[in-house]
Every structure is written in structure tokens, then in C-alpha cells.
Amino acid sequence: MSRLTDAALPPGNPVTSGTAPQHTPAHSADASRLARRSRAQTKVRWELLRNLVRKDLKVKYKGSSLGFAWSLANPLLILVVYTFVFQIVLKSQVPRFGIYLMSGLLIWNAFSGSVSAACGSVVANANLVKKVRFPLAVLPLSAVGFAAVHFLLQLLVLFVVILILGYSLLGPELLLLVPAGAVALTFTIALSLLVSSLNVRYRDTSHLLDVALLAWFWVNPMVYAFGLIQDRLHEWTWVYLLNPMAVVVVSFQRAIYDPPPGNRAGPTTVLADMGYRFYLEHLAIAGFISLVLLWVGLHVFRTMQADFAEDL
Amino acid sequence: MARHSSAYQRGSAFPPSGRRSPSPQPEPARDATDSPTHPEAGSGAYPGVTDPLSYPGAGDPATFPDAASPRAYPTAADPAAYPAAAGSPHPGAARSPAYPGISEPSMDHPNAAGGPAYPSVAAPNQPGRFGAADAVGPAGVAPGAPAVIRAAGISKRFVSGRNRATSLKERFVRRGGPAGDDFWALRDIDATIGRGQTVGLAGANGSGKSTLLKVLAGILRPTSGDVEVHGRIASLLELGAGFNGELSGRDNVYLNASLLGLSKREIDRLFDSIVDFAELRHKIDDDVKHYSSGQYVRLGFAVAVHVDPDVLLVDEVLAVGDEAFQRKCLAKIAEFRAQGRTILFVTHSLDLIESMCDRVLVLESGSLIFDGQPAVGTKLLRQKLGSLPAEGPVDWQYATVRPQSVSFSPEPGGLSMVQYDPGQRLTVSVELDVTEGAPENIYLHTYIVGQSEVPIWMMETPAGGFVLGPGRHTVDFSVPHLPELLGAFAIKVHVSDAATGAPVTTRRFDELFGVTGPQADGLLKVDYEARLRA
Numbered sequence: 001m002s003r004l005t006d007a008a009l010p011p012g013n014p015v016t017s018g019t020a021p022q023h024t025p026a027h028s029a030d031a032s033r034l035a036r037r038s039r040a041q042t043k044v045r046w047e048l049l050r051n052l053v054r055k056d057l058k059v060k061y062k063g064s065s066l067g068f069a070w071s072l073a074n075p076l077l078i079l080v081v082y083t084f085v086f087q088i089v090l091k092s093q094v095p096r097f098g099i100y101l102m103s104g105l106l107i108w109n110a111f112s113g114s115v116s117a118a119c120g121s122v123v124a125n126a127n128l129v130k131k132v133r134f135p136l137a138v139l140p141l142s143a144v145g146f147a148a149v150h151f152l153l154q155l156l157v158l159f160v161v162i163l164i165l166g167y168s169l170l171g172p173e174l175l176l177l178v179p180a181g182a183v184a185l186t187f188t189i190a191l192s193l194l195v196s197s198l199n200v201r202y203r204d205t206s207h208l209l210d211v212a213l214l215a216w217f218w219v220n221p222m223v224y225a226f227g228l229i230q231d232r233l234h235e236w237t238w239v240y241l242l243n244p245m246a247v248v249v250v251s252f253q254r255a256i257y258d259p260p261p262g263n264r265a266g267p268t269t270v271l272a273d274m275g276y277r278f279y280l281e282h283l284a285i286a287g288f289i290s291l292v293l294l295w296v297g298l299h300v301f302r303t304m305q306a307d308f309a310e311d312l
Numbered sequence: 313m314a315r316h317s318s319a320y321q322r323g324s325a326f327p328p329s330g331r332r333s334p335s336p337q338p339e340p341a342r343d344a345t346d347s348p349t350h351p352e353a354g355s356g357a358y359p360g361v362t363d364p365l366s367y368p369g370a371g372d373p374a375t376f377p378d379a380a381s382p383r384a385y386p387t388a389a390d391p392a393a394y395p396a397a398a399g400s401p402h403p404g405a406a407r408s409p410a411y412p413g414i415s416e417p418s419m420d421h422p423n424a425a426g427g428p429a430y431p432s433v434a435a436p437n438q439p440g441r442f443g444a445a446d447a448v449g450p451a452g453v454a455p456g457a458p459a460v461i462r463a464a465g466i467s468k469r470f471v472s473g474r475n476r477a478t479s480l481k482e483r484f485v486r487r488g489g490p491a492g493d494d495f496w497a498l499r500d501i502d503a504t505i506g507r508g509q510t511v512g513l514a515g516a517n518g519s520g521k522s523t524l525l526k527v528l529a530g531i532l533r534p535t536s537g538d539v540e541v542h543g544r545i546a547s548l549l550e551l552g553a554g555f556n557g558e559l560s561g562r563d564n565v566y567l568n569a570s571l572l573g574l575s576k577r578e579i580d581r582l583f584d585s586i587v588d589f590a591e592l593r594h595k596i597d598d599d600v601k602h603y604s605s606g607q608y609v610r611l612g613f614a615v616a617v618h619v620d621p622d623v624l625l626v627d628e629v630l631a632v633g634d635e636a637f638q639r640k641c642l643a644k645i646a647e648f649r650a651q652g653r654t655i656l657f658v659t660h661s662l663d664l665i666e667s668m669c670d671r672v673l674v675l676e677s678g679s680l681i682f683d684g685q686p687a688v689g690t691k692l693l694r695q696k697l698g699s700l701p702a703e704g705p706v707d708w709q710y711a712t713v714r715p716q717s718v719s720f721s722p723e724p725g726g727l728s729m730v731q732y733d734p735g736q737r738l739t740v741s742v743e744l745d746v747t748e749g750a751p752e753n754i755y756l757h758t759y760i761v762g763q764s765e766v767p768i769w770m771m772e773t774p775a776g777g778f779v780l781g782p783g784r785h786t787v788d789f790s791v792p793h794l795p796e797l798l799g800a801f802a803i804k805v806h807v808s809d810a811a812t813g814a815p816v817t818t819r820r821f822d823e824l825f826g827v828t829g830p831q832a833d834g835l836l837k838v839d840y841e842a843r844l845r846a
Contacts, residue, residue: 034542034622037543037544037573037622038541038544038545040544040573040574041544041545042530045573047576048571051566051570052567055556055559055567058563059558128554128571130531131531131547132531132547132571132572133529133530133541134571134572134573202479203479306532306533307533310470310532310533
């Protein structure tokens with residue numbers, strides 16, 4: 001037999017098929033199958049993402065008897081404490097302050113929780129990144145997914161509380177949650193990808209992010225009424241609304257919070273606007289900013305991920 | 313999100329910007345003259361004789377006239393030393409891509425078909441390459457055996473930690489620091505791994521084997537060059553790397569296999585088999601943190617080998633675990649071989665390479681110095697690692713300075729002849745093939761050896777040696793008057809580094825020259841008188 005013939009034999013030739021018939025089909029497959037299997041190790045798959053989120057949830061609630069209840073109790077506790085402090089001690093003029101606060105705070109917490117968890121996600125999985133070929137973007141994305149699951153459950157709890165307290169919730173304004181949620185998700189993913197990749201090489205990114213999030217918290221109208229900003233900034237309010245999270249927060253408030261008659265609490269308005277156009281316009285701008293940031297985040301992540309194994 | 317991973321994803325397709333630069337040194341016509349069967353230049357005096365009789369007994373008075381005659385000098389070569397080329401009588405044929413029939417396919421090792429199973433050897437135009445690389449055609453994979461990994465001109469530079477900004481502050485405050493001592497872990501490596509090969513990566517510590525493995529696996533990005541990976545890769549780089557101690561064995565199996573690219577349905581199908589292989593059925597629902605290290609490794613191994621990988625990467629994994637587990641690993645790897653899967657294997661165990669691999673890549677300081685049959689590669693390695701003391705520093709064929717041939721003539725560059733009279737002028741010309749990486753100053757000791765390898769005299773280069781660049785060089789040692797010592801003599805050349813005195817290689821040539829006189833017997837021509845005492 002000539003060497004050429006020998007070399008040209010497909011791997012599934014009789015010599016091998018005799019030893020492992022069950023694997024022969026796997027190896028007589030063509031290049032497209034190889035390519036598909038290769039892609040499965042380099043492309044983000046929903047299933048993998050879901051498994052990772054499930055793992056995070058499982059690890060987090062393992063060994064705690066109340067399990068999930070803890071993370072649901074948390075926003076309730078905040079609601080009670082803040083209502084007490086702001087409404088009774090500080091005499092905030094925003095009625096039903098707890099609901100007002102929670103309608104903005106939940107999405108903010110989801111955002112900041114995602115971004116700060118994503119920031120350390122690649123570094124925390126260093127041994128995996130250095131040893132295994134898998135789509136690295138699942139690491140920050142699963143952090144986002146984890147926070148998103150919590151957010152949805154907490155939102156559900158908030159709805160239940162609102163309904164129990166007998167406030168008005170259901171209405172067409174609830175539909176604002178869809179575009180606002182989409183913008184929030186885009187913006188969160190964008191920033192998560194960006195900081196997670198930067199943090200691999202520049203480890204002080206996470207410290208910087210902590211400080212930034214702390215300051216950022218206060219430039220969203222969550223513990224104060226948006227009207228206060230309008231009163232101070234007047235025609236410059238648009239600068240304040242360049243922050244996509246501020247737009248997301250006011251949209252969530254419009255969707256969930258039932259304002260007092262006339263939308264006024266003392267001298268200031270509570271909600272930014274009582275219509276929809278204002279929100280949709282600003283969500284469009286915030287969505288555009290988020291998409292630009294997403295492009296930047298993806299670009300940075302793709303560029304830097306090839307060196308993750310080296311930088312860790 | 314879904315499409316973001318296609319173009320930039322590690323391992324799939326790297327931007328072509330980092331194309332390798334062309335090899336700086338065009339290949340000298342080395343491969344032709346390298347061939348042992350090719351008549352040496354100036355060997356016209358030995359017309360293609362294959363008489364195995366050569367040197368032994370040359371000093372014997374009874375035989376030396378014969379030995380000194382021009383017909384008994386075969387340009388002998390050790391076929392074992394040229395396994396790649398040995399099968400091909402014509403140097404040209406060795407380069408033909410068509411691999412004329414040499415070896416029979418082996419029934420028990422379907423992948424052990426010798427040369428053609430790995431026709432993917434690196435481009436031959438690389439200095440410092442030899443061995444099988446000379447015997448195969450251009451890089452590529454034979455039709456019908458698709459490449460699972462294709463690497464072209466990959467180099468990997470590690471930037472020294474001091475010279476790389478490690479914080480945002482540094483990044484923006486100190487821009488463009490001084491160029492530091494970057495470390496090239498890999499230099500210009502071409503390797504195509506065909507489906508079904510078991511390839512060993514070998515070399516001394518720090519030679520770049522593990523880096524190469526990671527680059528081929530698509531885990532590390534090469535600084536320049538392209539790597540394509542086709543198919544599913546599972547690594548035994550670190551068993552259980554993806555395990556989370558807080559989760560049960562079951563959850564970890566699912567998670568780990570999911571990371572390696574399997575769907576839940578596929579994992580469901582494999583799950584029982586994985587658990588049985590790991591022998592952990594009784595503990596599979598316990599948290600992994602309660603596993604012993606052995607159980608942990610076993611589960612990791614079980615997952616890695618069950619995910620139906622197209623390429624299995626093994627990095628010194630057999631250093632862990634007890635003997636029984638090691639045997640199991642080896643058995644599994646052997647089973648993979650039999651199934652025609654591709655295995656990439658990093659190990660220090662040369663025995664393992666010889667027994668498991670059908671191709672070996674030998675690395676030295678980041679360069680691929682050998683790509684071919686394990687038997688040859690391990691021999692080379694043993695020489696490099698100094699565990700073959702009998703054969704001197706490095707076998708001449710693998711040395712950076714290779715004494716290619718010797719010839720004898722009265723005048724330098726003159727017509728070569730092998731028979732001399734005492735008192736005649738003799739020039740011994742040593743042809744050297746100097747490759748990249750050779751010492752700057754090369755020092756030669758040329759011994760004229762007689763019967764029983766007795767050195768008769770020695771000739772050296774001047775102090776400081778010669779400065780020889782890469783390429784072919786000829787050094788002439790001229791003896792104005794041959795001593796009156798009769799016999800047939802051979803040449804032994806020692807090459808060393810003139811600066812350090814470190815030996816490079818030694819070659820004993822089989823070519824002989826003879827010194828004959830009117831009295832054909834005895835060793836010395838001595839003036840004497842014969843007189844009858846009265």
C-alpha cells in the first residue's frame with residue numbers, strides 16, 4: 001500500500017472503526033461540523049449563559065434556609081427604612097416616598113450590581129480563563145443575567161406591595177417598562193463588557209468603578225424628586241438627562257409610581273412629565289448612547305480578551 | 313450579542329495583520345547535499361562504491377594497500393541517523409509531496425503510518441530545521457485528513473511585567489515606557505495538526521511547550537502569525553479547572569461540559585458514563601469541596617474525555633493522581649488514539665512520547681527544532697538533555713555547526729586524491745554547514761586518526777577560532793610535508809565554541825587517505841641500512 005493512499009484514508013477507515021464503531025460517525029463528519037463545534041466553544045450560547053446564571057443563583061442561596069426570600073426581603077426592608085427616614089424624619093414632601101424610591105432604586109441596583117459583579121468576573125475566573133477554551137464574554141454577561149433575575153423578582157415583590165397597599169398600578173404607563181428596560185439592559189451590558197475587560201489589565205478599574213457608582217447614584221433622581229433638578233437647571237436639564245440611567249429611572253418612576261394629584265409635592269413636580277412623549281424621546285437618546293457604548297464595549301472586550309489568559 | 317464572537321473570538325480567526333514576515337534566510341541547497349546517499353562534492357575519487365569494507369584494518373600491513381586504494385571508500389552514512397530520508401534513495405524524492413511507498417500501515421496503530429500521517433510539517437525554509445522536515449513536502453495536510461489545527465508563523469512575546477501598565481493610572485500617566493526585556497516564548501513556528509494525530513510537544517523546561525499548547529488551543533493569542541482551530545477542544549491542562557466547590561458533582565459536570573460546548577441533551581446522554589468512569593456514583597450529589605483531590609481530578613478527567621473532543625490537550629496531566637489513575641488515563645488516551653482522535657501532548661517523559669505519539673515537535677528556546685518521528689525526536693532530546701553521554705555533546709546532524717564532509721588534496725581547492733607519499737603536501741578540507749544559533753567564533757580540532765582510533769596528530773584553528781556566518785564554509789588544514797608514517801588515516805573533527813570552549817559537536821568521517829611508500833609494510837618509514845656482519 002502506498003503511503004499516499006494511507007495518508008488519504010479518512011480517519012473513519014476500517015482500521016479505526018473496528019475499535020470504536022460508536023465514534024466513527026463523529027469522525028467522518030465534514031469540516032462544517034468541526035466548524036460548528038469550534039464555534040460552540042467560542043460563541044456565547046444562551047444555554048451556557050443560563051447554566052452560569054443558574055450556578056450563581058445556586059451558589060448564592062445554598063445553605064441558607066430562607067434562600068431566595070432573603071434577596072426579596074432586602075428591598076422590602078429598604079422600603080420600610082427609607083420611608084421612615086425620608087417621610088417621617090426628614091418629612092419629604094413626596095407622598096408615598098417608599099414606592100417612589102423603590103420604583104427607581106430597583107433598576108439602579110440591578111445596574112450597579114451587574115456592573116460591579118461583571119467587573120471582577122473575568123479576574124475571579126482566572127483559572128478557567130487560562131485553561132479552558134470557552135466564550136469569555138459569558139463571564140460578564142452571566143453577572144448581568146444574575147442581576148436581571150433578581151431585579152425581575154424584586155419588581156414582582158414591589159408590584160405585589162403596591163397592589164396590597166391599594167395604590168393604582170395597572171395602566172398604559174406600565175408599558176413604558178419595555179423600552180426603559182431595554183435601554184437599561186443595553187447600557188448595563190455595554191458597561192459590563194467594558195469594565196470587565198479593562199479590569200483584567202488595569203486592576204484599579206474596580207476601585208475606580210466603586211467610587212464612580214457611589215457618585216453616580218446621586219445623579220439619578222431616586223431619593224429626590226426630578227422636579228428639584230428642573231428647578232435648578234432649567235433649560236440645562238438635558239445635560240442631566242444625558243445620563244442614560246437617569247432617563248431609565250424617571251421612566252420607571254413614570255411607569256410604576258402613581259403621582260399625587262397635579263403631580264406636585266409642595267413647590268416641585270414629582271415626575272418629570274405626565275405624558276409619554278418626553279420619556280420616549282429621551283429613551284431614544286439614551287438608547288442611542290447605550291448602543292454607542294455597547295459598540296465600544298464589544299470592541300474593547302474583543303480586542304482585549306485574546307490577552308486575558310496572559311494578563312491574569 | 314449572538315454575533316459578537318465570530319470574527320474576533322479567540323482561536324477562530326485572528327486578524328490577518330500579524331502575518332509572519334518572510335524567513336530572513338533563504339534556504340541554502342542543504343537538503344540535497346544533506347542526504348547521505350548523495351555523492352559528496354569531490355568524491356569523484358570514490359565512484360559510487362558500496363563496499364562496506366572501510367577503515368578497520370587499514371593500518372594492518374596486510375590490508376592497507378587495499379584500503380588505500382581509491383575504490384574502498386564508501387561515503388558511509390548511518391541510515392538510522394536519517395530515518396526520514398533513509399527510505400528515499402534520491403534526495404529529490406525526499407522532497408516530493410507524493411510520499412512514495414515506504415511504510416506499511418500498521419494495523420494496531422492506525423495513526424502510526426510514519427511520514428505521511430503528518431505531512432503537515434513546518435515550512436522547510438527555516439534555518440535550524442532538519443530531520444523529517446526535510447523529507448516532507450510543503451506544509452499542508454493530505455487530502456482526506458482535514459487539519460484540526462493550523463498554525464502559521466506563530467510567535468509569542470511575553471511583555472515583561474515591569475514594562476506593562478497594570479493600572480489605569482499607569483496607563484495614562486506613564487505612556488510608552490522604555491522598551492523592556494520582552495521574552496519571546498515562541499518564534500516563528502509552523503505546525504499543522506491533522507485529524508487523528510497524536511502529537512507530543514517536548515523540550516527542556518522553558519522551551520515554550522506549554523505556551524505552544526495554549527496558542528494551538530486558542531487560549532493564548534500569538535503575537536504574530538495565525539492559528540485556526542477546527543472542532544471541539546477539551547483540555548486536560550488542569551483537571552477540574554471549572555469546578556465550583558460549592559456545587560455538587562452533578563452540577564459541576566453539567567456546568568463544565570456546558571463550558572466545553574455541549575448542549576444539555578448531549579450531557580444527559582453522557583452523564584452516566586462520566587460518573588461511572590470517575591467511579592463517583594456514590595458521591596455525585598455531594599459538594600465538590602468535600603471530594604478528595606483524587607476524586608476531584610478523576611471527575612475532571614472524566615468530563616474532559618467524555619465531551620467527545622476533536623482535539624484533546626494533555627499537559628503533564630499524568631504527573632497527578634495515583635498509579636492506577638495514571639494507568640487509566642493512559643488507557644483512555646490510547647483509546648482516543650485508536651479512535652482516530654487528535655491528541656496534543658506535553659510531557660517530559662520521553663518514553664511516553666515514544667510509546668504514545670506518532671509525531672513529536674521538539675522545541676528549544678521557543679523555536680521548533682524538530683518535527684517528525686518520535687524515535688528521532690527523543691534521540692535528539694536525549695542528546696540535548698545530556699542523557700546520551702556516549703555520543704558526545706550533540707550528534708553532528710543536530711548541531712548548529714555540522715561538519716558536512718572532508719576531502720583530501722595536495723593543494724587547497726585542488727584536485728582531490730587519496731593516496732600520498734611521505735613528504736608530500738596534503739590539505740585536509742573540512743566543509744562546515746553553519747546554521748542560525750551557532751557560536752560566533754568556531755574552533756576546530758581536526759584529528760588524524762589511525763588504526764583503533766588512535767589519534768596520530770591534531771590540527772587546530774588559530775586561537776580565537778574562525779568567525780563564520782550561517783552557510784557553508786570550508787576550512788583547509790595544510791600539511792607541507794607528510795610525515796613518514798605509512799597507513800590509511802581517517803579524520804575526526806571536533807567543533808567547539810572558541811569563546812567559551814563549549815563543545816558543539818564531533819564527527820568521525822569514514823573517508824580515508826593513505827600514505828604509502830616504496831616499502832609497503834610497517835607504519836613508519838625509517839632510514840636504515842641493511843648490512844651483513846662479517
